Amino acid sequence: MSPARRPRARTRNRPPRGASHVGERHEVVVGPVAHGGHCVARLPADDGPGRVVFVRHALPGERVVVEITEGTDGDRFWRGDAVEVAEADADRVVPPCPYAGPGLCGGCDFQHVALSRQRALKADVVREQLSRLAGLDVDVTVEEVPGLPPHEHDGLRWRTRQRFVALPGGRRGMRKHRSHQVVEVDDCLIAVAPADHVVRGAAFEVADDGFWQVHPGAPGVLVDTVLAYLAPQPGESVLDLYAGVGLFGRFLAEAVGEGAVTLVEGDAAACEHARANVPAATVLAGDVGEVLAGLPVEPVDLVVLDPPREGARRAVVEAVAARRPRAIAYVACDPAALARDLAVLAEHGYRLDRLRGLDLFPMTHHVECVAVAVPTDLGG
Incomplete structure (x- = not known):
């Protein structure tokens, strides 16, 4: 159980590989789950398999609108968030935490999914x-x-150590997914006393x-x-x-x-x-x-x-x-x-x-x- 397990900050300041597609929105059918907290989808294309996009906040089989959060012409794959759900899976639930979702705290990947799923x-x-x-x-x-x-929501109040970002006035926050931007968080619902x-x-x-x-x-x-x-x-x-x-x-x-x-x-x-x-x-x-x-x-x-x-x-x-x-x-x-x-x-x-x-x-x-x-x- 080495202290080396503590996560290290990632650096993503690489030069762009062509025109950026960040902010674009596409409707896709979500494919299988992949390692890393996202699912795999392909953008529609007329000339063969479309671009692969790793989509967060989705479930396999759903039809969603994905907003591109990372991606340029030269990238092998893009990343995005499901910002609208046209056809939802039966295991989709309302996230218990108000800070979970596209553009918010990046700490939880599956709050939109029933715990058994x-x-x-x-x-x-x-x-x-x-x-x-x-x-x-x-x-x-x-x-x-x-x-x-015991808690009203299963799967919460389990993390006995949590690291917050200190904000002015004694406030605190958590970082967005793959970002140094901070979302102010009043109460982290997975945190619990040591x-x-x-x-x-x-x-x-x-x-x-x-x-x-x-x-x-x-x-x-x-x-x-x-x-x-x-x-x-x-x-x-x-x-x-x-x-x-x-x-x-x-x-x-x-x-x-x-x-x-x-x-x-x-x-x-x-x-x-x-x-x-x-x-x-x-x-x-x-x-x-x-x-x-x-x-x-x-x-x-x-x-x-x-x-x-x-x-x-x-x-x-x-x-x-x-x-x-x-x-x-x-x-x-x-x-x-x-x-x-x-x-x-x-x-x-x-x-x-x-x-x-x-x-x-x-x-x-x-x-x-x-x-x-x-x-x-x-x-x-």
Whole structure:
């Protein structure tokens, strides 16, 4: 659970590639959902397939008027918002938040979608990414996660950490989608008071600005899933990579007893907390790839990977596979990164054995997955 998961500001000051089409409006029939909180549509064309537009605030199958928000003649695709709905899907709802919608706060992608359909859309995205990037045909379900306070609207009041933009007079705001422009926000409906750092009765040290899952039910369900998938046994050895403050390492160390548990984490402050939270483990500070490259390539029984959004990437995945663990648990906040890393594991004799999708980020397009990979020669 590396602090590197915190989002980074994007820069989009690239030179235009021809005439701009921002502000144009076109009526389109919306296609499938895509990774990133939008659906795919094509503009009408007389001479073959029209321009691809990534459309926010729409649902597959709807007929909408899309207003172009990014796009020039030379771009491969454009972006736009559905500003009028001519034919609505049955799962379209009125967004509970007054700041959700075209041109407003960019924090929530799916407030216009019934919660059960949000999860179905996320499952579609995970399934498509695994198929396209890893060649896997997997049945995916994204589950509701318990732990939210009761509220009149499901899917709200789950985010225990929220970053606002300070405005004059003590006011605050949120940024528009893919923009530095700010919308003043009186009350963010997905925000809730911070939760404690207690999991399975165990308290964790965490820095005030350190990484901790923002959904109150997330730490518990993730630990439960990883332990169930790995089934750690007394005496086994464990590598916990991108270990954060030791959420998984603490319970793995309890399960393996006298077995060797090693945590690797890039953030120095998180490492200090991990040493307090998992005193039985060896905690190594540094870039995960560099640390693994400096360690002897010795067999290990179990590995946990909980990388930042870009994934573990080839060098780390290959270093893990070289140690021939009997099982690898991968906690992923990005399905594309998960699929790419599973594809590398497949090259080195590992197959996907189990996958669980968890809706840790309602009203947004984000989804958490826990996967376990095992040696291909185990069959299945």
